[in-house]
Amino acid sequence: MENIAKRLNAYITAHPFDPGDSDCETVLDQLYQAYAESHESDPPEISEGFKELEEFLCALPLEDNNAVFNLCCRLCSAYERKAFVDGLQYGSFLILELNRN
Helix, strand or coil: CCCHHHHHHHHHHHHCCCCCCCCCCCHHHHHHHHHHHHCCCCCCHHHHHHHHHHHHHCCCCCHHHHHHHHHHHHHHHHHHHHHHHHHHHHHHHHHHHHHHC
């Protein structure tokens, strides 16, 4: 395993990250973008949650309904991105720690 890590490190050093024309600033941003684009559909619990949210929102005027729905979606997206990036960072840290011991 150590040999693989050394070869990977040598490759990364010799081939710096190039995001191309992407709006991504970091490798983590690039990974998240690929992850986010790979979703085909929401799991059932998320679909059911949006149906429940819509039941509450239908009592509001359309403009308020849209504002609350859009805010909810932005918060969900921000939390999803944070969880994805944090998970990668914590996982990477764990691997480094395990390899030190």
